[in-house]
Amino acid sequence: MRADATRPIGVFDSGVGGLTVVRALMERLPLESIVYFGDTARVPYGVKSVATIEHFTGQITDFLLQQDVKMLIVACNTMAAVAAHVVAERAGGIPVINVIEAGAQAAVAASPAGRIGVIGTPTTINSNAYAVRMHALDSGVRVYSQACPLFVPLVEEGWLEHPVTRMTAQEYLRPVLAEEVDSLVLGCTHYPLLKPLLRDVVGEGVRLIDSAVTTAELAARCLHAEGLAHVGRRPASYRYVVTDVPLRFQTIGERFLGRSLGLVERIDW
Amino acid sequence: MRADATRPIGVFDSGVGGLTVVRALMERLPLESIVYFGDTARVPYGVKSVATIEHFTGQITDFLLQQDVKMLIVACNTMAAVAAHVVAERAGGIPVINVIEAGAQAAVAASPAGRIGVIGTPTTINSNAYAVRMHALDSGVRVYSQACPLFVPLVEEGWLEHPVTRMTAQEYLRPVLAEEVDSLVLGCTHYPLLKPLLRDVVGEGVRLIDSAVTTAELAARCLHAEGLAHVGRRPASYRYVVTDVPLRFQTIGERFLGRSLGLVERIDW
Known part of the structure; x- marks a missing residue:
């Protein structure tokens, strides 16, 4: 896969919480585009078993790789804690950051x-x-x-x-x-x-x-080190993908993000 | 399907909560066997969308019908609130009670x-x-x-x-x-x-x-009215089926049930 710096960063979480990481990324890296994935149909992960979390994490990683992201950020502490290896195994050489x-x-x-x-x-x-x-x-x-x-x-x-x-x-x-x-x-x-x-x-x-702040900082250092930082003039774009109907995600998400979310897409798993 | 009164009652919930209904059933109807289904991999339902809850409810109903239950009890208020029609449509004539x-x-x-x-x-x-x-x-x-x-x-x-x-x-x-x-x-x-x-x-x-108490009471009236009450001497048996590894279900469940749970089975969806 070519290291194209215009590609988006993939950020994922079990639900809405990872938007605090997106917010920190927007502030630290305003030129970078982001695809956010929130598994709102199956949230919360924090009380589920390791086997279940590993399975869900693999599914989400594959989805974001299909969106041609240049970096993966595991913005869910629970997934990072018990399933970081699942992401690393599938990432195929693109950098992976976790909270x-x-x-x-x-x-x-x-x-x-x-x-x-x-x-x-x-x-x-x-x-x-x-x-x-x-x-x-x-x-x-x-x-x-x-x-x-x-x-x-x-x-x-x-x-x-x-x-x-x-x-x-x-x-x-x-x-x-x-x-x-x-x-x-x-x-x-x-x-x-x-x-x-x-x-x-x-x-x-x-x-x-x-x-959230420390993850954005680490992402910035990593993008620069790998020559993947986006330096063009094209404005950043933001996509939000969730697994349940986005109403609740939208309401709570805007509080997390500190701004309007725009369009939220739902996919059906 | 024959109205065999020795068949178990199927009770289902999004997680562990429905065990308060099981406890009330054990006290009110001590001769009745029970198959309990808790969807612990996808709990909680209370914040999910109607379409998602309908889909999950249909899956669980089908599973319990395969266990040859004589009555279905929707022990989850959220499922009863938004997906009772899904259970009724699939139940094929067996009585359905909801909380x-x-x-x-x-x-x-x-x-x-x-x-x-x-x-x-x-x-x-x-x-x-x-x-x-x-x-x-x-x-x-x-x-x-x-x-x-x-x-x-x-x-x-x-x-x-x-x-x-x-x-x-x-x-x-x-x-x-x-x-x-x-x-x-x-x-x-x-x-x-x-x-x-x-x-x-x-x-x-x-x-x-x-x-929980009012549901057990309604179930008792319904079983007698339909001639489905178990009157034999065979002791009641209890099965617990969950979708995530049962450790947390077991720990919290015994508090809800007020007694030991025994064996909890996990199925993989």
Whole structure:
């Protein structure tokens, strides 16, 4: 396959959450076109088995490769945690970025004392993928993980600053904060929307690592290194493909993206 | 098909929630065998589109008919709300019971002042199925509905008596209670686990209509009316079939069922 820099980046997620990564990509790489795939008929992945997630991940990878993308971004922490190998095996040499790799690199690079907290869905946390990756980058870091299964539904309910969300965050984060972490990785693409509330709960002394921002940064470095960055004048185009009727995706998605989504396509699997 | 009373009852749900109906059936009809189907690979249905839910409902109905069931119970409010016609069309004459029909009948029969609240998932509430059915039974009742999207994740987190759950319930129920309802239909099979907390929040003056209990009651009446009740001495047998690996189903399911689940089978779709 020829390394044509005008081709789009393929970004995928189990649902709407990966749009926080798209938003960060739009800001960091405004010339790049994007095809986004959200598996809204089968969301959420965070509570499904590894075998099921591997199967779904393979299907989505094949679909995006058919769209002739130049890079694949796994914007779903759950897929990155348990099925990154499925994407790599099928990608046929195009670069693959994932949110866990990006978040782990950024956390290890930024942590002053090497005491890092990670929050995510039960599947992401149980996979131990962040801790494994961070230990591979720096065997001296200490990683404290906490599953926060209610954060996704709270974000989707729109209770971003609600007292219920604050109380839930205080309960989930208590054991992590007791370990005196200096950084906290937001290991789920829904969590950037909770950043103001989490900032309050963890206090100013803890850095928040936003895996959407760190993924866009890693994608930018990778595109430049591979000579795949788009430098022409053609305006970027954005496509959104989902597996269920797009109404709910549209409503919630615009909150995630911070702008209008335009046309959302549905495919029938 | 012969009306063989020894055949099992087929009960189905999008996941684990329908086990509250199984529990009520075990208590009300201890001689009846049950095949339970939980679509755990594709749960939750409550946020999916009608077309997707219809498609999934048809698949599950066909599977249970292949198990030679004598009655079908739609134990998922979301499927009952938007896809009851799919089950009825395929059932080929065997009786079909659904949680909405059961809950609506019980609520209308029990309501002293005809002011009835209904809580459920967004899809159930948006379908307006309870209100339509209750108005058909008694055009004089007033129905006040409220979607409670956080209740399912809170129950699955096990926060059945948690302050976060109480605060969430107070917020969701405020507008319904302001209408001075005399009854509240728990229009989701997860909600019976919140009964003690909801009892506190709504106060003693409001009757809670538990759709698991009312469904078991309606099933018992229907089996007797059709001559399908099992009267032999053979002990009841219970089968549980799910679409994802059963670990999480087993863990959460035993809380819903109030007893050990035994063997759970997985089928691969």
